[in-house]
Amino acid sequence: MKVSYNWLKDFVDLDVSAKEVADKLTVSGLEVEDLIYQNEHLHDVYVSKIQKIEKHTEADRLVVCKVDVGFKTVQIITSATNVFEGATVPVALDGADLCNGVQIKPTNFRGVPSEGMFCSGEELGIDENYFEGAGINGILILPNDFKPGTKIEDALMLNDVVLDINVTPNRPDCNSVVGIAHELCAMYDKQFKDFDVSYKTVGDDVKKYISVDVATANCPRYMAAFVKNIKLERSPLWLRSRLFAVGIKPINTMVDITNYVLIEQGQPMHAFDYRFLEGKKIEVRQARKGEKVAVLNGNTYDLDEDVMVIADAKKPVVIAGVIGGVNSAIEKDTTESVFECAVFDLKSVRLTAKKFGLRTDSSARYEKGVNINSPTLALRRALHLVNQLDCGQIVDGLIDKCSQPLGEVKTVKGSYSKICKILGVEISKEKMLQILNGLGIKTTINGDQLVCQPPILREDIQNDNDLAEEIIRIYGYDVYNNIEGGLFENSSITIGEYEPRLVFENNLKNIMVDEGFYETLNYSLYTAQACDKLLLGKDDERRKVIKIANPISEDMSTARTVMAHALLLDVAYNLSVGNKELRLFEVGRVYQPKELPLTELPEEHNRLSFAVCETGYDFFNLKAVVENLLVGTSLKYKLERSKEPYLHSGVSADIVAEDGKVVGWFGKIHKNVLKNYEISQDVYYGELDTDYLSSLPEKKYETKEISKFPPVERDIAVVVDEKVSNAELVSAIRSACGKLFFDVSLFDVYRSSALGEGKKSMAYKIVFMSEDKTLTGDEINNLTNKVLKSLAFRYGAELRSI
């Protein structure tokens, strides 16, 4: 909320700078986000009078002016055509730095020196609404009674400082000048200077002109007054200046008064042109389906029962609390007007504003809550201004339809010791009393008990914690900056525990890092097209996705059900910027709904995913990584051909646990998927289910005695059909060796035309060992032959001879 410093001074005597006030507000809970000095670009600009205008001898379009700037006479060359001898104008002298970025220096035009520049309204940052003549394309001609030498900021009342305050939702009372002034009174220990709500009426009776019927529960209070014989004019400069400072466009006296009250009192108001209220009636009701209203922003809205409106006897004229209609707005020739000053339910206004995407100064205040008592003074304040500006005659009587009890002063009871406990600092009872009473919270302390009566508008004060906050924010939070004490002075000792999955994931992360991978962080919302790009089948469960109802963009419209999309995008991005040799991993979540639309929370599965795009990398490099990740777990698994649609069907594997659950998969990315991501190099990808793996029992390590007898190695190479797998051969070797088996490893795979089509040579190193003797050469040879025979018998393996 923007607040004018001069306006605040109407209600509290401030003898400190705006900057100091801003700092004080910030440390007390009303954060001042910005300080705007209206005169920032108005220095070195003065009211001046043109004494004489002569033609420039060297240039047809220029004139040479002798100008009285009050304290001296200067010569100014201008091409402006609306200046004349005797005109009062703003002059920017050497050093001026105007609103539009123009900087003024003495210069000369074709040999004739010019010591400054006449200014237009735009160059001073104002427009026609603010000051007559400021909107024209030419020099701003000032009234003749402006005295040369006066600073322009003073002459035009542009010497205010605006505080842009972030008012927190618990303090709706501070969405007003008077609310903030009350705060300042407490902070500086000053007396609030009350505002004038007195006004004179001219007889007659409001009831003769208008009746009000409230037919909705969303309007707890509706007040109205009637003004006749209106003379609409530009408001006086002081009032325009106030509105202009806080960013509201001055229009005419009646409209400006409603806006003035809005800012000063935090109470939205509306002024109707009485001519257009059919049936002399105001009806506050929910709209009917099919009704429409054209409003002041130029749009027409279709209404329904969820929208509260102000209507006359026949039609809606205002979207209640949000925006006024065109059909009843104050016009230049308006002579009679109804003033509305109402309280609308915050939820209703909020929903309507949201529904139409309309955020107005009025709705912003209603959404935060306008107190039931607020119209009482606000309407009177508006009528006072009608008198003050002499813009119309007020008829006798006010309409006040109120369906809720007007707020009574509530009593909140607090405990001195509890408050001290909450704060952890000792604050004397005297100090507490001073602070609370200063805030207008009438307080007495009897023993430990505080009896407090907060002002009617301070609905947020309800318990010890609320009181504690009021006290400490005025006392000063800086008391905590250097506070001393024991860490566990008041708290119990508890035993810290890690979360098992987090620990497990950290272990995996460290393995990935050792394997040369870099951890990434990816968005868990993605495009709904990810499933298509990854070639998921029509019936794939993962096509059942959770959609965000109000996404920022299609790219972030869906909660992901697949991890691979993100890393493939990362690979594509890195390749596109010239990064090579990519090993990336992510620990993240996928979100799988049980049914759609969601009726209960979805399952959130935790995953480790990893991708490699590197020259010379192959399936078996990736397999080694997977093995290293799993070796420390108690998982017993086998590999099966993977069913993942985005992996190469021949170069990929599923990791299948003993219970049949697929707990991971890895392999080469499918060529068509690479195309979809515009990746032109092979990518290897893998994924593990960390929920499953972290829930496994810890791996138990049990060791055996080391044999006293030496192991013996033999190498064999056999030629087999391609379809025979390493696993089959290893298993055959193992069983052929029986008890004397110690280890076997594949060390070479060789293919050549000499071996024959569809054949491969597999070379193994077999290690034999006995528990109870040294094996002899004969025994080893016999065993080796047994192995070869077994391989020949089972798989047609031949000893390799070439």
Place this chain on the structure above:
Amino acid sequence: MKEKLEQILKNGLQETENAKDLKTLDDVRVKYLGKTGELTQILRGMKDIAPEDRKEVGIVANKVREALETALSEKLARLEEEKLQADMEKEKVDITEPGKGTKRGALHPLSRFNNKFIEICVEMGFTVIQGPEIETDYYNFEALNVPKNHPARDMQDSFYITDNILMRTQTSNMQIRAMEKMKPPFKVVCPGRVYRNDSDSSHSPIFNQFEALVIDENVGLKDLMMMIKEILKRLFGDNIKIRVRPSYFPFTEPSIEIDATCQMCGGKGCNLCKGTGFSEFFAAGVVNPKVLEMAGIDSKKYSGFAFGPGIDRSVMVTNKIPNIKYLFRNDMRFLKQMR
């Protein structure tokens, strides 16, 4: 004969001394001590020497042999050592060439920060918990004292899925889940991802938070401050300065924000801290008794405090990351700097 032996000794020593390599040295050995060597010949011919001279010649001959052998073996050792040195010189490698094998990758800066933070909290008695990112309106808002249509909802624009289910906007949902599950006194900490429908270019719609909650008898703002001071000291060292500002969160009362010495500039003032030397670190406060009651905790007996650092910002300042977008972009040129 004695002269001859002395001559042999002199020549032998001289030749040994002169030998420049192992081959030459071996030739010297063979020449004097080999099977047909000059000294060997003499020793073998002892029987031809007159018996009265034999003893004396024998003594001299053996002395000569010992002297020669000693000289030869010393020289041998020296030459071998020299050869070894020469060989090693030849095998010298360029120690500035890169190491071989798999080079370690790196954790994301967020993980590094989280790990450190979690470790500190666990050491102080916190239990780490995790919870859902897709959450009900109740846990994300209502139970945190933000009823439907409450103006405080404007502080956090949400990604809705249904009227009642949304992407959590804060890890504070875990406060309620913890309070429902655990018996006081307890301390919990919950790192996690949160989501805001925030189209502002300087904010990421997905970011990271860290929620810490302490429920106990008699704890208040001072206990909160002592704990935060300890955490900041452990993170950034003893010289860290803090500054407390008032704030507003519906679920804490009083609510505060805590600034700490800006880690980007060390407190000198920079763009990030807008020249103040402090940057915002924690949002915190005393748990609102309404929230305790809603979660089924007796607010007369128990009180609590909660705090959460802005993780992404902390990660940025601790690693001097120039642009918040780097955190989610996964550019190798950035990630490699975390090795």
